[in-house]
Amino acid sequence: MGAGGAGLRCALELSQHNYSVAVLSKLFPVRSHTGAAQGGVGAALGNEEPDSPEWHFFDTVKGSDYLGDQDAIEIMCEDAVEAILELEHFGLPFSRTPDGKIAQRPFGGHTKNFGEAPVKRACYAADRTGHMILHTLFEQCVKNEVRFFNEFYVLDLIMDGDICQGVVAYDLATGDIHVFQAKATMLATGGHGRAFSVTSNAHTYTGDGMAICFRRGIPMEDMEFVQFHPTGMRKLGILISEAARGEGGILRNREDIENIGSGKDGFMGAIAPTVKDLAPRDVIARAMYNEIVEGRGIEGSGDTGSDYLYLDLVHLGAEIVNERLPDISHFARTYLAVEPIKEPIPVQPTTHYAMGGIPTDIEGRVLWDAKNKVVPGLYAAGEVACVSVHGANRLGTNSLLDIVVFGRRGGKDMVRYLGEAEFGRIKGEPDEFLRGEIDRLQNGGGTEKVVDLRPEMQNVMMVNSGVFRSKDSLTKARDTILELRQRYQKVGVQDKSAYFNTELVEAIELGFLLDSAWMIAESALHRTESRGAHSREDYPERDDEKWLKHTFIHYEADGKVKFAYKPVTITKFQPKPRVY
Amino acid sequence: MQVTVEIFRYDPDTDKSRFDTFVKEVDPKDRVLDVMMAIKDEDDGTIAFRKSCAHGVCGSDAMEINGLNRLACQVLVQDLKSKRIRIQPIRGMKVLRDLVVDMEPFFAGLESVKPFLIPKEPAPAAERYQSIADRAIFDDTTKCIMCGSCTTSCPSFWTNGAYVGPAAFVKAHRFIFDSRDGGNEFRLGILDDKDGLWRCHSIFNCTDACPREIHITKAIGDLKRYTVVHR
Incomplete structure (x- = not known):
C-alpha cells in the first residue's frame, strides 16, 4: 500500500522472488512524496573522506535525543552501504566524485569521529535525490512486471482475529470498492504533515495508514514527535533542502543583514559552535523560533506567524547554486521571485516529518502492543512506521535511508512469511x-x-x-x-x-x-x-529517569485513549547531554 | 486582483461537457492551483482535478492553462499576464471527468521503451564508476517527472495516438546515453519504428511545455542521430 520508496522497494524484493505482488496507491506511480526529498541519502561509503557506519550510528542515536532504538539504528547504518550500492546498480544516476564514485556532501548532525566536525555522508543526485530514488525503483518494478493499481485508495484493513488478511480499497476512477485478499500486506503510505497549516508535505500526505491501523486497535508509537524543518519557503512551506546548508548556506537574522554574501557565521555560530548551520533540525528550528520571538526576525515584530529569517547562499557563487542546488533555486525564483545567487531566501520552519507512527520490529512487522506482539501478515515501512530509528528527531538523509533499508528488510521478511502463511478466510462483508x-x-x-x-x-x-x-x-x-x-x-x-x-x-x-x-x-x-x-x-529539560521510553497510544473509545510504554533499546551509547 | 476563471467540465454520467466561469479575488502571487482550490472550496466542490505536491515535482496537475500545457502548481497568476484564466484538460487523452484524463495509456507508452537500466556488465561489489562528464551527458533527461505535458502538447501525438511521443523519448534518452547501460539493441527497434522518432517534426511544443525545462527537442535530435548511426 503506497508507491513511494518503501512500498516500491518492498514490491521489488517480492517480485525478485517471483511472488504475485500488487502495489496500490491513491496516486499514480512517481507522484509519491519520496520524489520531493532533495538533499541526499545517508550512508558511510567514505567516498569523499574517511567515514564509518559506527559514526553514522552514533550521530543517529544522538540526533534522536537517545530515543531511537539502538539495535535498529545499528542495522540501518550497517545496511546503508549495501542498500545504496544496490540503488546504484539499479541505475540510480548519482552525482559523481572526480574519480567516478558516488558523490557525498555534509548534512545536519552528521559528523566524523563521534561529533568532531561535519562529514560528507549524504549520497546525492543534485538536489533531487528522492526523485531519482523514486524513479529508479519504479523503473525496476516495471522491469519485473510488478502490477500497479493506480489511484486505488486503501481505506481499511481486513482482519481475521489478530491476523491481517488484506485491505479494502476505493477505486477513484469508478467509485467501486474492492477487496484485496493478501497473505501479507505492507503499509507504506507516508506521514501526516497536512494536519498542520504550514508544511513541506504534499496535499495527499494525510496520515492514512496510521488512521486505518488505529481504528483497528493497533497502537501508534511516539506520535508526539513531529519534525519541523528549519528552511521552508516563507508562507508556502515548500522545502529548501538542508543540502543548501550542507553546501555552505547560512541562516541570518535582522541584525545580520550586512553579512549577506560574506560567508561569515550567522546566529547559529553561537548556538552550535562545532557544526553551526549544520546542527540537527530540532536545534535549528528552536533557535529560529527564538530569534523571531526576541524580535530579530526579518520584519522584527516578534510575531512567529509573519516574521521570518534569511537563508543566505550568495557567497556560494553561481556555479555551486546552479549545479548542486538547481531545483531549490528554481523554486525560489518561481514562487518568491528571489534570485538565490544574488539575494537571501526568506524562510521559516515548516512541518516536515512524522518520527512516530505504526510500531514495527526491525523486520518491518507491525506490533499489536508495547510488548512486541506481532500482527501476523501486516508490515509497515517508511514514514508511516516507527521502528524506531529516528527517535525524537530524525537526521536529514535518514528518511530516504529508512525507506530503502526497511522497505527491503520488510520485503525479505515477507518472503520468509509467505513461505509458511496460508490464505485465511474472509468473514462477513469486509467492505x-x-x-x-x-x-x-x-x-x-x-x-x-x-x-x-x-x-x-x-x-x-x-x-x-x-x-x-x-x-x-x-x-x-x-x-x-x-x-x-x-x-x-x-x-x-x-x-x-x-x-x-x-x-x-x-x-x-x-x-x-x-x-x-x-x-x-x-x-x-x-x-x-x-x-x-x-x-x-x-x-x-530532558527527563531520562521518567521518559527514556516510547509512548504507545491506544484507542479506547471516542475521545478516550490510553498509554503504554516500551523501553528504549540501548546497546552501545548511553544517554548524554546533547551538545553540538 | 480580480480574475475570471473558465474551467472545462465533463460529466461522465451525462457525457456532456461545458465551461464554468468563476470570478475570484486573488493574490497575483497565488499559484493557479491555489485559485482552483479556492474555487473548489468556496464555489463548487464537484470540480475534479488531480493535485499532490503543489510545487512542481510530482507531476499530478498538468493541464492546459491559457492555451499552454503547464503544471497548475508552478504557474503564478501574475505569470499569465491576463485577467482571464482558461483551464482545460491536457489534449489527446481520454477525459474521465473535468480536468482528469486517463493516464494509463501514457504510462504504457513510457514502458514500451524499456525505461530501466539494462546493465552492460554484471554489478561489481562497489558502485559502477561513471565520470562526471559521462554523468552530465544525460543529466537533463533524468529530471523528467512523467507529467505528460510534453506528449500532450505535440501535434504529431494529437493526430496519431500510437506515436510513442516525447515523454517516452526523454526516458529512452536517459538510458541510451548512460555509460552504464548496454540495452540499446532492445530500444532501437521501438525508436526507429514508424510510430517512433521520425514522427517528431521538431515543432518544439514539448520543449515549451516541459515544467522541468528539459531540452526535449534536442534530446530527440540526439536520439535521431544515434539511431541513424547505429541502425
Whole structure:
C-alpha cells in the first residue's frame, strides 16, 4: 500500500522472488512524496573522506535525543552501504566524485569521529535525490512486471482475529470498492504533515495508514514527535533542502543583514559552535523560533506567524547554486521571485516529518502492543512506521535511508512469511464499514463542510502543537480536535458522482488527519519533558529517569485513549547531554 | 486582483461537457492551483482535478492553462499576464471527468521503451564508476517527472495516438546515453519504428511545455542521430 520508496522497494524484493505482488496507491506511480526529498541519502561509503557506519550510528542515536532504538539504528547504518550500492546498480544516476564514485556532501548532525566536525555522508543526485530514488525503483518494478493499481485508495484493513488478511480499497476512477485478499500486506503510505497549516508535505500526505491501523486497535508509537524543518519557503512551506546548508548556506537574522554574501557565521555560530548551520533540525528550528520571538526576525515584530529569517547562499557563487542546488533555486525564483545567487531566501520552519507512527520490529512487522506482539501478515515501512530509528528527531538523509533499508528488510521478511502463511478466510462483508462511511458522507445530509473544519484543525495544530508546546497549548489543541471530530460526524459532500469524486476523497482524508492530530496532541500532552523535536515550555529539560521510553497510544473509545510504554533499546551509547 | 476563471467540465454520467466561469479575488502571487482550490472550496466542490505536491515535482496537475500545457502548481497568476484564466484538460487523452484524463495509456507508452537500466556488465561489489562528464551527458533527461505535458502538447501525438511521443523519448534518452547501460539493441527497434522518432517534426511544443525545462527537442535530435548511426 503506497508507491513511494518503501512500498516500491518492498514490491521489488517480492517480485525478485517471483511472488504475485500488487502495489496500490491513491496516486499514480512517481507522484509519491519520496520524489520531493532533495538533499541526499545517508550512508558511510567514505567516498569523499574517511567515514564509518559506527559514526553514522552514533550521530543517529544522538540526533534522536537517545530515543531511537539502538539495535535498529545499528542495522540501518550497517545496511546503508549495501542498500545504496544496490540503488546504484539499479541505475540510480548519482552525482559523481572526480574519480567516478558516488558523490557525498555534509548534512545536519552528521559528523566524523563521534561529533568532531561535519562529514560528507549524504549520497546525492543534485538536489533531487528522492526523485531519482523514486524513479529508479519504479523503473525496476516495471522491469519485473510488478502490477500497479493506480489511484486505488486503501481505506481499511481486513482482519481475521489478530491476523491481517488484506485491505479494502476505493477505486477513484469508478467509485467501486474492492477487496484485496493478501497473505501479507505492507503499509507504506507516508506521514501526516497536512494536519498542520504550514508544511513541506504534499496535499495527499494525510496520515492514512496510521488512521486505518488505529481504528483497528493497533497502537501508534511516539506520535508526539513531529519534525519541523528549519528552511521552508516563507508562507508556502515548500522545502529548501538542508543540502543548501550542507553546501555552505547560512541562516541570518535582522541584525545580520550586512553579512549577506560574506560567508561569515550567522546566529547559529553561537548556538552550535562545532557544526553551526549544520546542527540537527530540532536545534535549528528552536533557535529560529527564538530569534523571531526576541524580535530579530526579518520584519522584527516578534510575531512567529509573519516574521521570518534569511537563508543566505550568495557567497556560494553561481556555479555551486546552479549545479548542486538547481531545483531549490528554481523554486525560489518561481514562487518568491528571489534570485538565490544574488539575494537571501526568506524562510521559516515548516512541518516536515512524522518520527512516530505504526510500531514495527526491525523486520518491518507491525506490533499489536508495547510488548512486541506481532500482527501476523501486516508490515509497515517508511514514514508511516516507527521502528524506531529516528527517535525524537530524525537526521536529514535518514528518511530516504529508512525507506530503502526497511522497505527491503520488510520485503525479505515477507518472503520468509509467505513461505509458511496460508490464505485465511474472509468473514462477513469486509467492505461494509467503508460503504457505510461513504454513504454517510455522500447521502447523510450532513451540513458541516471539509473546507471549514480542515483549516481550523491545521491552524490549531500549527499554533498549539508546533515547535514549542505547553500544557495549555496542547490542551487547547486536543480539545479543539475532539470538538472537530464531533463535527466531522456531520460532514456532507456536495458531489454525488461515483467518478473521480475528489471532494469525497478530501472528506475521507480529513477524517484520517483528525485521527493523527488527536494522537499527536494527546501524546504531546502526555510526555512531560522536552526531547528532540518535542519542546515543552513547561518542562524544558530532558527527563531520562521518567521518559527514556516510547509512548504507545491506544484507542479506547471516542475521545478516550490510553498509554503504554516500551523501553528504549540501548546497546552501545548511553544517554548524554546533547551538545553540538 | 480580480480574475475570471473558465474551467472545462465533463460529466461522465451525462457525457456532456461545458465551461464554468468563476470570478475570484486573488493574490497575483497565488499559484493557479491555489485559485482552483479556492474555487473548489468556496464555489463548487464537484470540480475534479488531480493535485499532490503543489510545487512542481510530482507531476499530478498538468493541464492546459491559457492555451499552454503547464503544471497548475508552478504557474503564478501574475505569470499569465491576463485577467482571464482558461483551464482545460491536457489534449489527446481520454477525459474521465473535468480536468482528469486517463493516464494509463501514457504510462504504457513510457514502458514500451524499456525505461530501466539494462546493465552492460554484471554489478561489481562497489558502485559502477561513471565520470562526471559521462554523468552530465544525460543529466537533463533524468529530471523528467512523467507529467505528460510534453506528449500532450505535440501535434504529431494529437493526430496519431500510437506515436510513442516525447515523454517516452526523454526516458529512452536517459538510458541510451548512460555509460552504464548496454540495452540499446532492445530500444532501437521501438525508436526507429514508424510510430517512433521520425514522427517528431521538431515543432518544439514539448520543449515549451516541459515544467522541468528539459531540452526535449534536442534530446530527440540526439536520439535521431544515434539511431541513424547505429541502425
